[in-house]
Structure formats: C-alpha cells, structure tokens
Amino acid sequence: MMMRMRMKFHEQLDDLTDRLASMCHLAGEAIETATDALVRADLPQAELVFDLTEQKQLHGPCEEQALALQAPVARDLRQVVTGVHLVSDLSRMGGLAQHVAESVRRRHPDHVASGEAEELLARMGRVAGALAGLAEQVLRTHDPGLAAELGRRDDELDDLHRRLLTLIQDPAWTGSITAAVDATLLGRFYERFGDHTVVVGRRVIFLVTGEQLSP
Amino acid sequence: MMMRMRMKFHEQLDDLTDRLASMCHLAGEAIETATDALVRADLPQAELVFDLTEQKQLHGPCEEQALALQAPVARDLRQVVTGVHLVSDLSRMGGLAQHVAESVRRRHPDHVASGEAEELLARMGRVAGALAGLAEQVLRTHDPGLAAELGRRDDELDDLHRRLLTLIQDPAWTGSITAAVDATLLGRFYERFGDHTVVVGRRVIFLVTGEQLSP
Structure with missing residues (x-):
C-alpha cells in the first residue's frame, strides 16, 4: 500500500515537472512578446501577453496538482x-x-x-x-x-x-x-x-x- | 507510530509558526529602520538593517525546520x-x-x-x-x-x-x-x-x- 502510494506520488511528480516546463515556456514566450510590444509600441502584441499569462498553466493547477496527494x-x-x-x-x-x-x-x-x-x-x-x-x-x-x-x-x-x-x-x-x-x-x-x-x-x-x- | 509521527509533526508546525512570527517582526523592524535611515540619510542606521536581515531568523533555518521531518x-x-x-x-x-x-x-x-x-x-x-x-x-x-x-x-x-x-x-x-x-x-x-x-x-x-x- 505504502509502496503503491509512493509510486503514484512519483508519477505525479513527473507529470508536475512536465507542466512546470510548459509554464516556463509560456513565461519565456510572454517576456519575448512583451519586449516586442515594447519596442514596437504595439498594443495588440501587449494584449497577447495578457492572454498568454492568463492561461491556466501559469496559475493554480500546478500547485493544486502538487498538493492533490492522497489522504492522510x-x-x-x-x-x-x-x-x-x-x-x-x-x-x-x-x-x-x-x-x-x-x-x-x-x-x-x-x-x-x-x-x-x-x-x-x-x-x-x-x-x-x-x-x-x-x-x-x-x-x-x-x-x-x-x-x-x-x-x-x-x-x-x-x-x-x-x-x-x-x-x-x-x-x-x-x-x-x-x-x-x-x-x-x-x-x-x-x-x-x-x-x-x-x-x-x-x-x-x-x-x-x-x-x-x-x- | 504513525500517530506519534503526526504529533511530532504538529509540534514542529507550532514551533514553525512561532519562528515565522519572529521573522515577520524582524522584517517590520527592518523596514522601519531602513525608512528612518532613508529620511535621515543615516548610514549607521542603514547598516543596522543589514545586521537585522542577516540574522539567521530571516533565512534558512525555518525552511530547514519546515522540512526536517522524519524519514521516509x-x-x-x-x-x-x-x-x-x-x-x-x-x-x-x-x-x-x-x-x-x-x-x-x-x-x-x-x-x-x-x-x-x-x-x-x-x-x-x-x-x-x-x-x-x-x-x-x-x-x-x-x-x-x-x-x-x-x-x-x-x-x-x-x-x-x-x-x-x-x-x-x-x-x-x-x-x-x-x-x-x-x-x-x-x-x-x-x-x-x-x-x-x-x-x-x-x-x-x-x-x-x-x-x-x-x-
């Protein structure tokens, strides 16, 4: 039982790492898009940054996932x-x-x-x-x-x-x-x-x- | 055993809360001292801030404590x-x-x-x-x-x-x-x-x- 719990736990961690990498990718895209907008004073480009950072991946779910572990x-x-x-x-x-x-x-x-x-x-x-x-x-x-x-x-x-x-x-x-x-x-x-x-x-x-x- | 582990764990958490409150107190003192230094351009007062924030309480030990939990x-x-x-x-x-x-x-x-x-x-x-x-x-x-x-x-x-x-x-x-x-x-x-x-x-x-x- 403990063994199974720990295996599940490690699968979840791997999955989490993958999501973290996606978050990082998004943050990189966001800063590049923002810089582009900055250099060209380009408003639609700036709005794109908000779209990017408002994607769920940059917020709660990872943390929830990190904590969605078995009771107790x-x-x-x-x-x-x-x-x-x-x-x-x-x-x-x-x-x-x-x-x-x-x-x-x-x-x-x-x-x-x-x-x-x-x-x-x-x-x-x-x-x-x-x-x-x-x-x-x-x-x-x-x-x-x-x-x-x-x-x-x-x-x-x-x-x-x-x-x-x-x-x-x-x-x-x-x-x-x-x-x-x-x-x-x-x-x-x-x-x-x-x-x-x-x-x-x-x-x-x-x-x-x-x-x-x-x- | 599990019971004892959990009790120990909660004692540690209480102890941690206490240390967190001390950290917060220190941060408050630091910002007030820094502001004082700012308003009076007072260098020794500014140095005091470094003394305050370099106190161990504002760094690692709490985190270590938060994680110094029993194996496994x-x-x-x-x-x-x-x-x-x-x-x-x-x-x-x-x-x-x-x-x-x-x-x-x-x-x-x-x-x-x-x-x-x-x-x-x-x-x-x-x-x-x-x-x-x-x-x-x-x-x-x-x-x-x-x-x-x-x-x-x-x-x-x-x-x-x-x-x-x-x-x-x-x-x-x-x-x-x-x-x-x-x-x-x-x-x-x-x-x-x-x-x-x-x-x-x-x-x-x-x-x-x-x-x-x-x-």
Missing part, C-alpha cells in the same frame, strides 16, 4: 507547503527592507530623496512597518479579521505609491533624474513589501482554516 | 515543496512579463522608451527570453551544466541593467522623468525575471539530486 498526508502537506511559502514571503520582505537600506548607503552622505517625495516615502515606510506588525499579529493570533484588515491598509500604501509616481512626474517637480530613479525603485520596494504582508495574512488563514480568504 | 517522507516532501516553489517562481515570471506589457498599454500609442534605452531594454528582453528557454531545458533535462549556465547568462542581464541605469542618469541623456521612471521599472522587471530563472535552475538540480548547486 494531504492536509499535513498543505500545511508544510504553506509554511514554506510563508518563509519565502518573510525573507523577501527582509530583502526589500535591505534594498531600501542599500540605497541609503549608495547616496550617503546625501539624502536619497527630499521634500515631498521623502515625506511620501517616509509615510510608505510607516505603513509598511504597520503592515508587518499586523501580519505578525495574524501569525500569532490567526485572526481572519486582522488578515482582512491587511488588505485595506495595503490600499493605503498603494495610494501613497501612486501619489509618489504622480509627484515625480509632475512638470513642477524639480528633482533630478537620479532622484526620480531612486524614488521609483524605493516606491516599488515598499509596494512589494506591502503585497507580501497581505499574502502572509491570506496564507495564515489558509493554514489554520483550510479556507481561502475572499479577496 | 522527508525526501518526498522536499520534492513537493521544491515543486511548489517552482510554481511560484514561474508564475512570478509570467507576472513580470505582464508588467512589461502593462507599461506598453499605459503609454500607447507612444513608445515607452526610445533610442539607446529602448535598445538596451530590447536586449534585456532577448536575454530574459533566452534565460527562460534555458530554464525550460533544465526542467526537461535536469542538466546541472545548463543550470550553471543560467547564472552566467543572468550576469549579462545584470550588466545590461547597470548600463541602462547609467544611461538614463547621464547628464547627456535627454529623456523625460516619465521615461526615466518607466525605464527604471522595466529594467527592474527584466532583472527580477532573470533572477527567477536562475533560482528555477537551482531548484531543479536540488529536486533531482538533493544537492545544492554551488553558487
């Missing part, structure tokens, strides 16, 4: 896998914080940003910190209400991000191109940080209840 | 978990291709980039596509030589990325701030795409041989 290990496996995902999200959050610090080091003793841009970045940093605090609470309490709250507070971060991009592209803005490059990257780092905290919340609720948090 | 499931589990990671990497690659296409749509009918910047982006796109092709081959053939090749070709992408950032920050560059913002983001998307292909290669080799590819 299935539930434990889902938990382990979710735990491992959480580790990735949280490491990535640390990595993004590091990117912010790297840009401070790169520009020292100058400020990376100034004026309103710096103010917006400071606010993004505060919201990002608050989001991490919330995510930590979700990890400790498994409270689905708090996990939903993460999404709402992340909207605030997205809003600040939009304001930052609008600000630096305003003709009235007096900053240099380097300042614009820095602000663009920093904004992106904070935005990604926030996205990861939201995902952490969703994963914790899935880990605890087995239910997907509604978006 | 340990090996199968590692495979499943690696498979799931691969799914994430490949989805993310698709997402990044989509970001490129989104920027084409946003600027249409104008070109997102022009001149030498567009040329560099086109080259980044070609390398990214080639990297995806290589990663696909690694997935299909499990060839460690090809996986190592991914790292080398990704260096090419990083080099193009640096040249792009240097170009747009050159005083001689005549592009607008918006063009600089776009080029900055696009460069970042391609760079991340390449990073993911390298990780895909490493994971495949780990999946097949159980050995980490030396960096």
Whole structure:
C-alpha cells in the first residue's frame, strides 16, 4: 500500500515537472512578446501577453496538482507547503527592507530623496512597518479579521505609491533624474513589501482554516 | 507510530509558526529602520538593517525546520515543496512579463522608451527570453551544466541593467522623468525575471539530486 502510494506520488511528480516546463515556456514566450510590444509600441502584441499569462498553466493547477496527494498526508502537506511559502514571503520582505537600506548607503552622505517625495516615502515606510506588525499579529493570533484588515491598509500604501509616481512626474517637480530613479525603485520596494504582508495574512488563514480568504 | 509521527509533526508546525512570527517582526523592524535611515540619510542606521536581515531568523533555518521531518517522507516532501516553489517562481515570471506589457498599454500609442534605452531594454528582453528557454531545458533535462549556465547568462542581464541605469542618469541623456521612471521599472522587471530563472535552475538540480548547486 505504502509502496503503491509512493509510486503514484512519483508519477505525479513527473507529470508536475512536465507542466512546470510548459509554464516556463509560456513565461519565456510572454517576456519575448512583451519586449516586442515594447519596442514596437504595439498594443495588440501587449494584449497577447495578457492572454498568454492568463492561461491556466501559469496559475493554480500546478500547485493544486502538487498538493492533490492522497489522504492522510494531504492536509499535513498543505500545511508544510504553506509554511514554506510563508518563509519565502518573510525573507523577501527582509530583502526589500535591505534594498531600501542599500540605497541609503549608495547616496550617503546625501539624502536619497527630499521634500515631498521623502515625506511620501517616509509615510510608505510607516505603513509598511504597520503592515508587518499586523501580519505578525495574524501569525500569532490567526485572526481572519486582522488578515482582512491587511488588505485595506495595503490600499493605503498603494495610494501613497501612486501619489509618489504622480509627484515625480509632475512638470513642477524639480528633482533630478537620479532622484526620480531612486524614488521609483524605493516606491516599488515598499509596494512589494506591502503585497507580501497581505499574502502572509491570506496564507495564515489558509493554514489554520483550510479556507481561502475572499479577496 | 504513525500517530506519534503526526504529533511530532504538529509540534514542529507550532514551533514553525512561532519562528515565522519572529521573522515577520524582524522584517517590520527592518523596514522601519531602513525608512528612518532613508529620511535621515543615516548610514549607521542603514547598516543596522543589514545586521537585522542577516540574522539567521530571516533565512534558512525555518525552511530547514519546515522540512526536517522524519524519514521516509522527508525526501518526498522536499520534492513537493521544491515543486511548489517552482510554481511560484514561474508564475512570478509570467507576472513580470505582464508588467512589461502593462507599461506598453499605459503609454500607447507612444513608445515607452526610445533610442539607446529602448535598445538596451530590447536586449534585456532577448536575454530574459533566452534565460527562460534555458530554464525550460533544465526542467526537461535536469542538466546541472545548463543550470550553471543560467547564472552566467543572468550576469549579462545584470550588466545590461547597470548600463541602462547609467544611461538614463547621464547628464547627456535627454529623456523625460516619465521615461526615466518607466525605464527604471522595466529594467527592474527584466532583472527580477532573470533572477527567477536562475533560482528555477537551482531548484531543479536540488529536486533531482538533493544537492545544492554551488553558487
């Protein structure tokens, strides 16, 4: 019985590898098509990328397949896998914080940003910190209400991000191109940080209840 | 025996949750410290972020712990978990291709980039596509030589990325701030795409041989 289970398991893994290779192929096609669209400012070509990436192969089924294993290990496996995902999200959050610090080091003793841009970045940093605090609470309490709250507070971060991009592209803005490059990257780092905290919340609720948090 | 294994397993999961919460706490501290450093252009504060994120808690041990499970499931589990990671990497690659296409749509009918910047982006796109092709081959053939090749070709992408950032920050560059913002983001998307292909290669080799590819 155990033997049969393990054989089935390995067949599934082989099948999974094949699907992964197809996903990779699709991603390669997508980036080439997107670059083509970029170079020719070709809208239909850009739309093609969305068609490509929206193909089911680039999303859920592989993961589901990876986890569609026989009871009784299935539930434990889902938990382990979710735990491992959480580790990735949280490491990535640390990595993004590091990117912010790297840009401070790169520009020292100058400020990376100034004026309103710096103010917006400071606010993004505060919201990002608050989001991490919330995510930590979700990890400790498994409270689905708090996990939903993460999404709402992340909207605030997205809003600040939009304001930052609008600000630096305003003709009235007096900053240099380097300042614009820095602000663009920093904004992106904070935005990604926030996205990861939201995902952490969703994963914790899935880990605890087995239910997907509604978006 | 099975019962005892499962109990041990759940104890480990609880312990893991606790460590995850600590990781989250650290990431939150790191982003706040980094923001502080950013706003005050404070180098020692920035260095503190590296100290924080280099703490072991933000790296391997959790994942190892998540996988330090009893034989005979340990090996199968590692495979499943690696498979799931691969799914994430490949989805993310698709997402990044989509970001490129989104920027084409946003600027249409104008070109997102022009001149030498567009040329560099086109080259980044070609390398990214080639990297995806290589990663696909690694997935299909499990060839460690090809996986190592991914790292080398990704260096090419990083080099193009640096040249792009240097170009747009050159005083001689005549592009607008918006063009600089776009080029900055696009460069970042391609760079991340390449990073993911390298990780895909490493994971495949780990999946097949159980050995980490030396960096």
